Amino acid sequence: MEYYNADDKYYYVDKKLFKEGDNIIKMNSTDTIAANSLESTNIKGVYLANKGFADFKSVSIVTEGDEFTMINRGENINEYDNIVMDASEVKENQKLF
Numbered sequence: 001m002e003y004y005n006a007d008d009k010y011y012y013v014d015k016k017l018f019k020e021g022d023n024i025i026k027m028n029s030t031d032t033i034a035a036n037s038l039e040s041t042n043i044k045g046v047y048l049a050n051k052g053f054a055d056f057k058s059v060s061i062v063t064e065g066d067e068f069t070m071i072n073r074g075e076n077i078n079e080y081d082n083i084v085m086d087a088s089e090v091k092e093n094q095k096l097f
Helices: none
Strands: 023-025 032-034 045-048 055-058 061-064 069-071
Touching: none
Parallel strands: none
Antiparallel strands: 023 032, 045 055, 061 069
């Protein structure tokens, strides 16, 4: 399963990957947790369209204006990346023409 982001404690995944009654099993253990009881959060990011499909990359926003957004240097995007302008129109791994 792919994930959008990770930190010391969590992996961030799309909640649409789970349905009511699904359980997540902790690796190397028999511990489980119900997927519907997991916390949810919004992750700031963009969809890249470089390879012909939507590829979500998380970013940390430094500042925003009416016509621009500045992110931390060294983030997951580069100067000439093709970025989807309206993220509501795509989903992860969607083919783009």
